[in-house]
Amino acid sequence: MRIIKLLVLFISISINVISQTDQLNENQVINIEQSSQNELDGLNNLLHLSPEQKEQIFDIIHGVLIKNKQVQSMKLIAADKKDILTRNNNAKIDMIKNVLIGKQKPLYTQYLANQITTKGLED
Numbered sequence: 001m002r003i004i005k006l007l008v009l010f011i012s013i014s015i016n017v018i019s020q021t022d023q024l025n026e027n028q029v030i031n032i033e034q035s036s037q038n039e040l041d042g043l044n045n046l047l048h049l050s051p052e053q054k055e056q057i058f059d060i061i062h063g064v065l066i067k068n069k070q071v072q073s074m075k076l077i078a079a080d081k082k083d084i085l086t087r088n089n090n091a092k093i094d095m096i097k098n099v100l101i102g103k104q105k106p107l108y109t110q111y112l113a114n115q116i117t118t119k120g121l122e123d
Contacts, residue, residue, distance in 0.1 A: 032069065036062040043096075046111055047104045056099045064092040 040058045043049065049057065071084050093112065100108055 032062065032065045036065055043108075043111075047100065047107055049104075053099050057096055060092055060095045060099070064088050 036058055039061050040054060043057060044054060047053075067088055068085055071081055071088070074081070076084075097105060097108065
């Protein structure tokens with residue numbers, strides 16, 4: 001009888017842990033989607049993107065955020081993670097610049113310069 005009770009307890013705990021893990025993964029996906037949309041909205045307000053540009057830039061932002069999340073979960077030295085994240089960010093900037101046209105590129109470059117200045121003040 002004790003073995004059955006322990007087995008039932010073990011199974012119920014296992015099911016609870018699995019469901020919490022699934023919910024955590026789902027929340028991370030929603031968080032990445034929302035972060036991607038927020039960043040896209042900010043760029044759209046600044047650059048007045050066309051629908052095609054919005055789609056391309058969303059895909060770029062979303063892909064880089066997923067990649068960065070994977071890097072952060074890897075067991076690497078902090079300096080290596082930072083280097084990879086920096087390279088990913090630089091690649092994102094270059095890909096976004098390739099999507100932009102005309103006056104959008106200088107506006108985006110100025111936006112990035114302001115971001116760097118603002119981050120420097122926060123440190």
